[in-house]
Amino acid sequence: MPALRLTRSRFALALLTGTTSLALATHHAHADEYTDLLDILRLKGSLTKSEYDGLMTKHTRHMRADASAARHASPEPEEREARAQTASGSNTHSHHVLRSASHRTELAGNDSDAALFQAQDAARRAEASADAAQQALASARAEYHSPSIVRVSDYVPGKGITFHAGQIDLNFSGFVNGFYTFNNPGGGTPVAGGVANGASGFDSSAVRNGLLPAGMLIKVSTTQEGWDMSANFGLYPGINNNKPGAFNANSGGSAVGLGTAGLDVRQVFATFGRKDVGTFKVGRDLALFGGDAILNDATLLSVGSTGSNTAPANTSLGRIGVGYVYADWIPQISYMSPKWKGLQGTIGIFEPLDEFNFAGGGYSAGNTQHSSPMVQGKVTYDFNIGDVTARIWSSFLVQHQQALLGAGINPSAKRGQTAAAADIGTKVTYGPLEGVAYYYYGNGLGTTGLFFDGIAANGRKRDSEGYYVQMAYKILPKLKLVGSYGQSNLYQAPGEITPLLVRRNESEVGAAYYNLTDWLTLMAEYAHTTSLAHGPDHNKDNTISVGAAIFF
Known part of the structure; x- marks a missing residue:
C-alpha cells in the first residue's frame, strides 16, 4: 500500500x-x-x-x-x-x-x-x-506594398522628398536663392566679348539671382521587367523681370515696372538602363564637355562675375568665361556605361549649335546649317588613397560647322570648319580641405559660351584655352571659406587683326558659406573681374554679394 x-x-x-x-x-x-x-x-x-x-x-x-x-x-x-x-x-x-x-x-x-x-x-x-x-x-x-498606399521615405537633406506609390517613386527637390549685389567699376575702355563692367563708369546695385536661378526638379522613376527608368523635369524660374533676347530667359533683364520673371525649362529628359548594361538618356540636359567644371565651381552656389548688374538676367556668370566655357543644356541621346572599379564612360550625340558672333561688330563668322550632330564624350575615375577622396575627369566635343557666313570669307573659299575641344580636371578632398583644378583647350570652340566667337570673320578657326584653381577649407563644421582664380583666353585666327576682340577674361573670387541649417545657407562673396583686348583696351570691376539660399 x-x-x-x-x-x-x-x-x-x-x-x-x-x-x-x-x-x-x-x-x-x-x-x-x-x-x-x-x-x-x-x-x-x-x-x-x-x-x-x-x-x-x-x-x-x-x-x-x-x-x-x-x-x-x-x-x-x-x-x-x-x-x-x-x-x-x-x-x-x-x-x-x-x-x-x-x-x-x-x-x-x-x-x-x-x-x-x-x-x-x-x-x-x-x-x-x-x-x-x-x-x-x-x-x-x-x-x-499595395499600390493604393502612398509612403514617404525618410528625408535626407539635399535629396528632396520622395513618395512611393506602388512601383512608382516621385521625387521633388529644388532651391531658391537671392542676393544683394553691389558692382563697382574699376575703369577702362570697352572690350568686345569682355565680361567686366569697368567701362560703365558708375556703380550699380541689384537684388538678383546668383549663377543658379531658383529651381524645381521633378523625377518620376520605376523599375519594369528589370529596367530602371525615369522621367525628369527641371524648371528654373528667375526673380528678375525677363526681357526676350538672344539668350531668352538668360538675356539681360528688364528693370521696369509691370515686368514678369522668366522661366528657364532646362531639363526635360528620360533615362532607362540596368546596372549590368548602363544607362541611356534621351532629352534635354546638361552637356558632357565642361559639365564637371561648372558642377565643381564654388560660385555655382553664389554669384561670381555679374556680367551685367544694371539689368540682371536670371543668372550671373560665376566662372563662365573666366575659367571654363559654359557646358549648356542641350538636346541629346547619350549612353553612360556601368562603373567598373571607379571608371565610367559616357558618349552621345547632341543638337548642333551655331557659331555665334558674341563680340559683335562683325568680328566673328556665323552659321545656321548643320548636316551632322555634335558629338561629346566623357570619362571619369573615382578613387581613394587612404583618407584622400579624388575624382579625375576628361571630356571632349566635336562638331562640323558648315555654310559659314563672314565678311572676310571669299565666296570661292572653303565655308566649313570642324570645331573640337577637350578638357581635364580633378577634385581632391582630404578632411576639411577640398581642391579643384581644371584646364580646357579648344579649336573653333570660342570663349564664354559654346562656339561664341570661335571662328573669325575670315572663316578661320580661333584657338582658345582656360583654367581655374580653387581651394575650400571648412574652418568650422558649418563654415566654409573658398578662394579661386581663373582665366579664359581667346587667340586670333591666322591672318586676323582684331585689336578690340577680347584676349582674356580673368577673375579672383573669395567667399564664405555658412550652413545655418540643413536647408539654409548664408553667403558673402567678393569678386574682382578683368577683361583684356588684343589691343590696348581693358577694364575691370569689383563685386560684393551677400545673400541666402535654401536647398531641399
Whole structure:
C-alpha cells in the first residue's frame, strides 16, 4: 500500500511539472502574439521606433520576471524526490501521517487533471491567436506594398522628398536663392566679348539671382521587367523681370515696372538602363564637355562675375568665361556605361549649335546649317588613397560647322570648319580641405559660351584655352571659406587683326558659406573681374554679394 501511494504521489508531481511547462508554453505563445502585435503596429506606422523599442524592452523584462517566478513555483527534481520520500514515510511513522499523505496525493492528482485540461485549452487558444496574428502580419505587409498606399521615405537633406506609390517613386527637390549685389567699376575702355563692367563708369546695385536661378526638379522613376527608368523635369524660374533676347530667359533683364520673371525649362529628359548594361538618356540636359567644371565651381552656389548688374538676367556668370566655357543644356541621346572599379564612360550625340558672333561688330563668322550632330564624350575615375577622396575627369566635343557666313570669307573659299575641344580636371578632398583644378583647350570652340566667337570673320578657326584653381577649407563644421582664380583666353585666327576682340577674361573670387541649417545657407562673396583686348583696351570691376539660399 505505501508503494502504491508513493507511485501516485510521483505521478501527481509529474503532472504538476507538466502543467507548469504547459503554462510556460502558453505564456510564450502569448509573448509571441504580443511581439507580432508590436511588429504590426510598427509596420503600419502606429508606433514610432522609440515607442516600439521601449515596449519591447519592457515586455522582455516582464517575460524574464515571469519565467523566474515560474521556476521558483515549481520544485526542482531533487526537491520533489525528497518530498516524495518524506510523503511515503518510514515504517516508524504513524498511520495518521500515512493517511494524510495519501489524501493529499489524491487531491493533488485531481488538481493536476484540472490544471492539465486548462493548460491544454489555453495552448489551443494561444495557437489560434498566434495564427491570427500571423495572418494579420501578412495582411499588413501586403497592405504596406499595395499600390493604393502612398509612403514617404525618410528625408535626407539635399535629396528632396520622395513618395512611393506602388512601383512608382516621385521625387521633388529644388532651391531658391537671392542676393544683394553691389558692382563697382574699376575703369577702362570697352572690350568686345569682355565680361567686366569697368567701362560703365558708375556703380550699380541689384537684388538678383546668383549663377543658379531658383529651381524645381521633378523625377518620376520605376523599375519594369528589370529596367530602371525615369522621367525628369527641371524648371528654373528667375526673380528678375525677363526681357526676350538672344539668350531668352538668360538675356539681360528688364528693370521696369509691370515686368514678369522668366522661366528657364532646362531639363526635360528620360533615362532607362540596368546596372549590368548602363544607362541611356534621351532629352534635354546638361552637356558632357565642361559639365564637371561648372558642377565643381564654388560660385555655382553664389554669384561670381555679374556680367551685367544694371539689368540682371536670371543668372550671373560665376566662372563662365573666366575659367571654363559654359557646358549648356542641350538636346541629346547619350549612353553612360556601368562603373567598373571607379571608371565610367559616357558618349552621345547632341543638337548642333551655331557659331555665334558674341563680340559683335562683325568680328566673328556665323552659321545656321548643320548636316551632322555634335558629338561629346566623357570619362571619369573615382578613387581613394587612404583618407584622400579624388575624382579625375576628361571630356571632349566635336562638331562640323558648315555654310559659314563672314565678311572676310571669299565666296570661292572653303565655308566649313570642324570645331573640337577637350578638357581635364580633378577634385581632391582630404578632411576639411577640398581642391579643384581644371584646364580646357579648344579649336573653333570660342570663349564664354559654346562656339561664341570661335571662328573669325575670315572663316578661320580661333584657338582658345582656360583654367581655374580653387581651394575650400571648412574652418568650422558649418563654415566654409573658398578662394579661386581663373582665366579664359581667346587667340586670333591666322591672318586676323582684331585689336578690340577680347584676349582674356580673368577673375579672383573669395567667399564664405555658412550652413545655418540643413536647408539654409548664408553667403558673402567678393569678386574682382578683368577683361583684356588684343589691343590696348581693358577694364575691370569689383563685386560684393551677400545673400541666402535654401536647398531641399
